[in-house]
Amino acid sequence: MPGNGSIDKHFEFLKQAFANDGFDVKYFDNPQKPGEKIGYLEYQGKIGMLGLSRTAKNIVTGEPKRVYYIEGDAYQMGYLLGMMAEPQVERMATEFVENVIFAFFNVEEINKQKDAGIMDLIKNLVIEILYNVSKKMQPDIPNDYIRELSGIYNGCLAVNQKSKVQWDKLWALNFGVDCLLAHVYTGKIFAEQKIAAHFLRVPIHCNAYSLIGPSVADGRHYFGRDFMFPTANVFQDTACLIIYNPVDPGGQKRLPIVSQTAPGFVGSVAAMNNAGAAIGVDMVPSMLCDPGRPGFNSLALIRDCMHHCATTDETVKYVTEAQRGVSWLYPVADGGTGKACIIEAGLKIDDNSFPYFDYIPDHYKKHLPNIDFIKQMQQKYKTPPPQKGLIPRWHDYPYAVEYLNYNQGLVEAFNWDLEMRLLFPKVKYDPNVWGETGFVDPTWDDKNCPGPFYFAPQRETTGDLVLVSNHAITPEMRLTAMNHWVALISAGDLNDIQWRYDALNYQVLTMLEAITKGQRGKVGEQDAWKLITFLSPVPGSYYPAYYNRKNNPDWQHIQVEGSVSLFELTTKKATSLFGYYGDQPISVQLLNYLDPGQTGA
Secondary structure, rough: OOOOOOHHHHHHHHHHHHHOOEEOOOEEEEEOOOOOOOOEEEOOOOEEEEEEEEEEEOOOOOOOEEEEEEEEEEHHHHHHHHOOOOHHHHHHHHHHHHHHHHHEEOHHHHHHHHOHHHHHHHHHHHHHHHHHHHHHHHHHHOHHHHHHHHHHEEEEEEHHOOOOOHHHHHHHHHHHHHHHHHHHHHHHHHOOOOOOOOEOOOOEEEEEEEEEEEEEHHHEEEEEEEEEEOOOHHHHEEEEEEEEEEEEOOOOOOOEEEEEOOOOOOOOOEEOOOOEEEEEEEOOOOOOOOOOOOEEEEEHHHHHHHHHOHHHHHHHHHHHHHOEOEEEEEEEEEEOOOOOOEEOOOOOOOOHHHHOOOOHHHHHHOOOOOOHHHHHHHHOOOOOOOEEEEEEEEEOOOOOHHHHHHHHHHHHHHHHHOOOOHHOOOOOOOOOOOOOOOOOOOOOOOOOOOOOOOOOOOOOOOOOOEEEEEOOOOOHOOOOOOHHHHHHHOOOOHHHHHHHHHHHHHHHHHHHHHHOOOOOOEOHHHHHHHOOOOOOOOOOOOOOOOOOOOOOOOOHEEEOOOEEEEEEEEOOOEEHHHHHHHHOOOOEEHHHHHHHHOOOO
């Protein structure tokens, strides 16, 4: 790390890195010399710094966008962040975690019952899962993140003894959502309380892509990640970038990373390391979860991957061995090998016990292939069977198009499914929608998907492009979502999921086709940014009405749901937009904050 000399020299080095990226260093009160200001906080010989953007500000609060730099072992990094960001940690551990639970309630359906007791019952059960049941996850959480949470907690108290930050709330913020999702996706505990599936919902909105190859300018590799998650009217003000520079002489070497996150999270919404590997995480409702052991997943797992994995291959192996208990999609790419994949993952299970048909209603099974067909397709296309409950859908994954032939029968079964008529209209089967640039739903308002009871096509066929929204595409993993409970908790979003995947695919392929025909130049940074912000309400984006249905001229004050990030994996540049669509994105060059010995894996 760049701290082999004095702390003052180390500070000047980092101050220059911040300046080069357009940030001024915040000066804190010097705890050692009252009345003096200092540009860093020190703890046990390690320092933390906060960069404030000179130009990018929150359009509502007026506050500049923030980038934190922290170094040391897990506890030291947490302590430094807690000292620098106590107000933001407090908001995340109180307002955010208390308000985000409402994203899991289908308020419209609950209100139809005219029974306030249903809302109270669901709320109390959700709180019990978040704050109490989730504590059972601790044995599966790596000790580094428990220590870092302890550091954040103590760092907050060190600067504000009256801080509202509490350990239980920090735990719920970081690991409670995984525990909650394991229960919501599978439904057992809710069914036991006689809570119907359609009273619940899950905020399943994310997109990502990886793009390389001859159509990309200057040999770059772009990894875009659109984290569409409720802000709970908090995240838009607390979101930031954090540069983690882990140094623990007595522990395992961990790679430096830049993370899009918010203070209070030990996990990452998206992250990239100094080797040029990047990762994100997208929700995917599936029955392949273990509410009894939710395990280690999502935001914390992807951060952990970036500290330990320099390539996509290493990341796949790392996720495969993780003690997962919740279904998620993990888009991964790296600039060194040029590889990319979508890890379609559920709970970690033995390879010989994959539940291909265990969750599917009998009504649909006669319209599905049998296990012999599945094995034949795996042999024909040389695609491996599920590995410990997951399948990596690689950049050159050969999709078995024979599965699409089963969709007509599945549509017919869906239209005769009385339980599905509760929330879904009947759909018409159209054999022409499964092609490379097709749309199952021509617009986001259409509803032509038969719930989750169909094999979703893989649109991208070039090895230079990988796409994902919120549904599994490998047929084996797709089967684990063909379930009534999953259909009902996801009812409002299943068509939107397919449309977003189809829309992003269409825009990328349209751009690539124009390049091939010589009608435009190669994909540059601005093009890559426009692709990942394809739903932005900013005039000139591909679908500005997606977030601005009423054509509000004041689109600048529309909140960014979560964040949008673009990582350039060759130069290790990270760009993120969070807050409001009228805000500027911010960027950091990760390698500028590291000494020469840290500029590669």
